[in-house]
Amino acid sequence: MELDGLTMRFGERTVSRDIHLTLDPGRVLAIVGPSGCGKTTLLRAVAGLIQPAVGTVRIDGQAVTRTPEGVAMVFQHFGLFPWKTVEANVAYALRVSGVPKKAALERARELIRLVGLVGFEKSYPHQLSGGMQQRTGLARALAVRPRLLLMDEPFGALDAQTREVLQFEMLRIWQDHPVTMLFVTHSIDEAVLFGDQIAVLNGRPSGIAELIDVSLPQPRDRSVLATAEFLAIRERVWNLIMTGQRD
Numbered sequence: 001m002e003l004d005g006l007t008m009r010f011g012e013r014t015v016s017r018d019i020h021l022t023l024d025p026g027r028v029l030a031i032v033g034p035s036g037c038g039k040t041t042l043l044r045a046v047a048g049l050i051q052p053a054v055g056t057v058r059i060d061g062q063a064v065t066r067t068p069e070g071v072a073m074v075f076q077h078f079g080l081f082p083w084k085t086v087e088a089n090v091a092y093a094l095r096v097s098g099v100p101k102k103a104a105l106e107r108a109r110e111l112i113r114l115v116g117l118v119g120f121e122k123s124y125p126h127q128l129s130g131g132m133q134q135r136t137g138l139a140r141a142l143a144v145r146p147r148l149l150l151m152d153e154p155f156g157a158l159d160a161q162t163r164e165v166l167q168f169e170m171l172r173i174w175q176d177h178p179v180t181m182l183f184v185t186h187s188i189d190e191a192v193l194f195g196d197q198i199a200v201l202n203g204r205p206s207g208i209a210e211l212i213d214v215s216l217p218q219p220r221d222r223s224v225l226a227t228a229e230f231l232a233i234r235e236r237v238w239n240l241i242m243t244g245q246r247d
């Protein structure tokens, strides 16, 4: 994925300016920045849901003008169909892309196992906790074997403990099933934990303050939280965000 000189505007208001970013296959790029700096707006441009005022989004070299094939998204507020069961939600995108019902349900059950929801296949979203709803959202996104997974603050609506559990489960899932991921988050820890690189946005309109390489070895688990490198990168990101806040 390539963002080539993206400027995002709503009416007269420029939200972000001249964003250049590249994400290589199999890698994770985390985007952090203060609230309102335009993280979700960038993600929506990558998903082809809105168009940049200036610049181009490319995926596999192709300019994005509408939602590209093979791009899946996980939202903060789950975005599940309330009238569909867990397995029907997970199978939905497969069905839409033409996979026959039996094969789609088989694949859905595989993903339901992967995210730890066995026994809840026939439950409806309102019968699930927030964490279980987000597991369903993850299963749905991964079911299509996306070439690019867009994560918009995926654990943001969860309580702190559930958030931590799901973060580490997602890390495990990602390690077993690597997928190219653009990961927007408010959580600096999450960005350092998942990212191969972190793009820190700040300013108004926002721009990239710094692109930080995270050289923590993969696979990562809870033990990295206490390493000197993790803490140093965390501090660096925090300072960059705070500098932008004071401007």
Ligand SMILES: Nc1ncnc2c1ncn2[C@@H]1O[C@H](COP(=O)(O)OP(=O)(O)OP(=O)(O)O)[C@@H](O)[C@H]1O
Residues within 6 Å of the ligand: 010, 015, 033, 034, 035, 036, 037, 038, 039, 040, 041, 042, 186
């Ligand atoms: N559809 C829209 N129309 C007009 N303004 C919008 C629209 N969507 C977003 N904005 C504005 O663009 C700015 C960036 O919003 P965006 O949601 O991308 O920020 P964010 O960094 O993701 O914020 P947060 O971290 O709080 O989720 C905000 O000031 C917001 O009000």
